[in-house]
Amino acid sequence: MLPQLDDAAIEALLARLNHGVGQDALVLDEARRSAIKEYQNVHACPGAGKTTVIGLKLILLAEKWSALHQGICVLTHTNIAKNEILERIGTDPAGRALLSYPHFIGTIQDFTNTFLALPACRSTGIAVRRIDDAATANFLEGRLSLPARTFLAMSQQRKISDLRYRFENGALKLDIPGNPGEQTDSYKSMKAAKNAAIKNGFLFYSEMYAIADQLLVSNPAVAEAIRHRFPIVLVDEMQDTSRYQDEFLSRIFPNDAGIKFQKVGDPDQAIFDGMGDKPNESFNGAAVQLQPIPDSSRFTNSIAAKVRGLSTRRINLIGSRADLENAPACSIIVFDDETIGEVLPKFAEIVEALPASNRQTIKVVGGRADNEGGAKPLNIQTYWPAFDRAQSQRTVLPSTFCAAARRCTELASGSVQAHTHLLRQCVVELLRLAGKTYVGRNGKDGPVTLSNLGRYLSEKGTTVRFNRLMAEMVMMEDLPAEHWANIANQLGEVCDVNIGTGDVVPFMVFSELPADLDGEAVLPGNVFSSPNGILMEVSTIHGVKGETHDATLVLETKFGTLYDVQEMLSFLIDSDLERPVFDPEHPKTNPSIRASFMKKLYVGTSRARHLVCLAVHKDRISDVQRQALQEIKGWAIVELPPVPAI
Structure with missing residues (x-):
């Protein structure tokens, strides 16, 4: 029982x-x-x-x-x-x-x-070596003939990652990208590459589901x-x-x-x-x-009341966190084409009114990251051109990790937040030199970045040890060689890196001198340093899902012909409006896009403990909406002043 x-x-x-x-x-x-x-x-x-x-x-x-x-x-x-x-x-x-x-x-x-696919593989003599999309695609790519490579390159719709088994009509079926004739070299090469991958134990994630499905159909007793x-x-x-x-x-x-x-x-x-x-x-x-379960301990009831209208399922959102005394009001920053570059600095000014202990984690997020073409795109880069989703435009780093640690130890200038950011960026560099990668939510394997570092460490199960080590380095009073050796070994353990091999070795050696960097150089690629000294990490909404911030700014972005914040203003005012419904069969229709906007803005606006702000273009918020947002929902409207003529 x-x-x-x-x-x-x-x-x-x-x-x-x-x-x-x-x-x-x-x-x-x-x-x-x-x-x-x-x-x-x-x-x-x-x-x-x-x-x-x-x-x-x-x-x-x-x-x-x-x-x-x-x-x-x-x-x-x-x-x-x-x-x-x-x-x-x-x-x-x-x-x-x-x-x-x-x-x-x-x-x-x-x-x-564990319970289906691997036992099924073992029963048929397949010794599984690697279940990984990127590794399997690389294995296949390396075994293709030149004609097969040329055939795949002729169309963006033909990808080696589509060379995989799926379960259909009671049997496993191999998909050959582009469907070349069975007598062609391309077909034969891809079929041979796939046979080699299976023989060597390389499989895609989805193929394990296909193998499991076959087992369930052929032997129903397994499910029982x-x-x-x-x-x-x-x-x-x-x-x-x-x-x-x-x-x-x-x-x-x-x-x-x-x-x-x-x-x-x-x-x-x-x-x-x-x-x-x-x-x-x-x-x-x-x-x-x-x-x-509608009540949240993350944010205040004032924030809950403001973002409740973005709940697709109409949950009666309640916030149980106490309001801060004299906290700045949640604000809607109104910009125009000339002042869009002032949105982030204005948010920093608003954040500065929070007590110092309540503005440790500040984030700026948007739904769209990159320029997508078309007429007048609006994305994160439009507000801050230095934003780099792939983190490829890294800032200058010291030649050794130890030099960065010494800077944090021996220089009195600079905030704890800035020093921590420098150390975390050095960790990202350590992982890059070690060739470490991270499989994102889209299933693609890519470099470990500042944005996904936390998820990488969480999967390793070393988050607590890592945070303790970062705190220790920031608070160190001195750094003798033997102490650095111990720290370096701990970094290697928590990051799953062998610090004694390859390009990692020179980066992890002991340094007698601190790094000589100016204020900008200590910042990772996607942290905006405002004129008042407030540091804000800039990210996509997808990148901050699951996070908690002290303050969050959600930037208006554009998809197709629609602007996300503009489309959601009515729901912020009236939470009883009929919600848009996402249609998975037609994801690019306006109702589906609006439904996606609602969920993204709900995620973005529900990250913050104390302060939520939105940015919207002046042409996309009416006078009636301004008045309702202020008088009914308690938003402050912050209008950026026009840029003075030269």
Whole structure:
């Protein structure tokens, strides 16, 4: 019999966890208690403490679990979410029992590989060596004939990454890009390259799902065995699960299977719609009923009231963070073609009114990163031309990491934030020299940048050690050679880098002198240094999903003929308006674009604890809208003064 969770069990756990904590004691309202006791699908708003709720539920289940060969299955969309759950339960004596057999905590991909695809491969004699899109594509590329390479290069629609197996009509089918005739050299070369990849154990991520599907169809008893093994299944970050993954899980855990299956996430933050696989319908669908957790400890109720109208699912957003005394008002910065370059400095002026301790993490975000052509594009680069999405335009760095650390130690000038940014950029350089890469949400392998450094470290499970090491370096009073050797070794461990090989060696040697850099040179590529000294990292909205800031500015950007902030002003004023609906079959229609705008701006405006600002062109906000935003919603309207004539 499965463990039954009740209020008495919750109270006993809270008493244990809150012992000696004082004013930081954990308190659960009825919505969170219900999510723990029951198995309804949960819509958790930004900052709702979703991972805490999942962690508490898992600990309670672990305390009562008695089955020796049945376990709890916890599935996540990313390794980051998985690691957050592992960290949450790993420090609890009962929770640690869930880290081993018969339980499973991992990504949907990990689950598919472990219980289906890898056993199927072993049964057919395939020794899997690498499951990785980039590595597999590179392997295939290196084994193509010149005619095959030429054939693929003749069209942008022909990609070597499309040379993969998929499951169709009960069997695995190999897709050959461009469909050349079977008698052509291109066909034969690609077929031979694919055979070599399989023989050497290189497979694409999606191929593991195809192999798993084949196994489920050929041997239905496998799914029955998995259901017996896992009578309880929890899925975290469900909003980012694709339709295919959702349907795949439903084939293994159907609604009538008699198991407990709970999905948790925030469909309002499903901002990857239209970027590849179609979104799921069982959780993100507009008609799906979800149990809401609407109150957030991240931001104030004033912010919640301002951005509530951007909730696609109309969650009654509430903020429980206390307002700061004399905090600046959330503002809408109005610019024109001449003053667009003053938007970031004006935001810095507004941020300066926050207490110093409450303006440590300042972000500027936009929906569009790059110039896309067409008439008068509007993107992040339009506001700040130095923005580089790929971080390829790196600033000047010292020749050694130690020199940067010495600068932070021996120079009294400069803020802690500036010194920390310098150290983090040196870490990015260390990873670049070591050839480390990171697979982003789009499945593509690329360099580790300042924007994804946190996610890289989280996947390594070394975030806490890294942050402690950064703090130690900023606070050091001196740096003898033996101390630097210890720090260098720790950096190598937390970053998964061998500091004794290749180009890494000269970068990590001991230095007697601090780096001689001016104020601009210590900044990473995408940090804007305002005239008043406020440092602000600039990023896409996708790049900050899951983050928490002290203050956030959301820039108006353009997609096609539509401007995101302009399209959302009406919803900021009237939260009862009918919401636009995203159509995955027609993602480029205006209603679908507006629906995407709503989710992106909801993510962007719900990052901040204390201050949210928007930027909009004066031609795209009416006098009626200005008045309503001020008088009804409490926004301050900040008009940039015209540029004086020379």
